[in-house]
Amino acid sequence: MRCEDPQCVELHRHLQILDTSNTAELGAIVPPPPPEERPIDRIITPADVTTEPFIAGAQESIFVIGTQGAKVTVIRDLEPFAATLKTLVLRSNLISSISGVESLTNLEKLELYDNCIETLPASSLILAGQNLKILDLSFNSIRSMEAVACCPLLKELYVAQNKLKVIEGVSGLVHLEILDLGANRIRELPPNFLANCVALKSLWLGKNKIERIGVEAGLANLTNLTKLDVQNNRLLRIGLGELPLNHSLQELYLACNGISEFLPEMGLQGERGDGALHQLQTLDLSRNPIKDLSFVTDFADSLEELWLTGIAVENKEQILPLANLKQLSCVYLEHSPLQKSLAEAEYRSMLKALAPTLTQIDALIG
Secondary structure, eight states: OOOOOHHHHHHHHHHHHHOOSSSSOTTOOOOOOOOOOOGGGSOOOHHHHOSSOOOTTTOOEEEOOOSSSOOOOOOOSOGGGTTTOOEEEOOSSOOOOOTTOTTOTTOSEEEOOSSOOOOOOHHHHTTTTSSOSEEEOOSSOOOOOGGGGGOTTOSEEEOOSSOOOSOOSOTTOTTOOEEEOOSSOOOOOOTTTTTTOTTOOEEEOOSSOOOOOOGGGOGGGOTTOOEEEOOSSOOOEEOTTSSOTTTTOOEEEOOSSOOOEEOOOTTOOSEETTEESOOOOEEEOTTSOOOOOGGGGGGTTTOOEEEOTTOOOOSGGGGGGGGGOTTOOEEEOTTSHHHHHSOHHHHHHHHHHHOTTOSEETTEEO
16 A cells, blocks of 8 residues: 655655665665776686686687677786697787786787787797797787787788887798788888898788888888788879889789879880789779879789779870780779769770770679
8 A cells, every 4th residue: 555644755765865775774874886997907817708618738729709798808827728828819808918928938829909908018929929920919009019029930910000100020020921000100111121021922001101112111122922002191102113013913002192103113024934024913093193004004914903993084095005904804993084074884885995804894893
């Protein structure tokens, strides 16, 4: 039965506000709850959240992907696996320091992608890095990468989306095949910074602030490089001898710069003992103010895809060099003044007449 006494109702209301326990005296003030601890300050180790059994002396791989639930904040308690652990993946957690990997001397893969790491001390990698082949530190807040020099066997190094201004520590990595330094704050390429990286196949430098490549950077000496990405930088031109265009380069991405001149090593076309001089198959110069396409003739026997979205060509005469590309199967010229000035049917007909091998124009097949 409901109580109709207004004083009784008011008394009940005060009781609910002042006392939420069964034992507190009437009128007692309930103390406020303690301040909530920040997630990054909580001590959570891989052992606290992993779903895999931790069996001392037998563990080879540990994966803790912190996309939901508790997130690892500290790397520790892994000493029992020092002799066996080869793969440690702690992606998308709240780790602020790599301290704790020192004893893991047999690690071959260390992935700390998407954490809160700001520094990379050499003391943590001088032993743990001796057998590392894959190191992923992307999406952190690292300002210096010098300590990667402690990992002499590295084949893959990812330090994208950090706060790097200078490229360090890679000159002695002779086994390195993939280097990703995209989305940092790099303004210049040090002289011969990859001089000893003779095995390098892929180099990603997109989304930095690089203003010039320069012959002194030594990229032209990377004779095994097949992919090079320097998109979204501040390049104004590509000069003679700056890129490994006369070796094995197959994919070159230069979109979203300010390039108005592209000057590869012209006049060097011909045969050499191991095949055609140029191997370039994909070239992306989209969103650059370039008009002169005469350089594409240098890749007449190899170029298959040419991405020129939004470049500054205005008339048919400027794209006539496309007729020399014997292997061209895909071209993008959308959003250029030329494409905007023509009806769609006329535009496609013109390109097909220039390059009969085309199977894709812009996003349309056929």
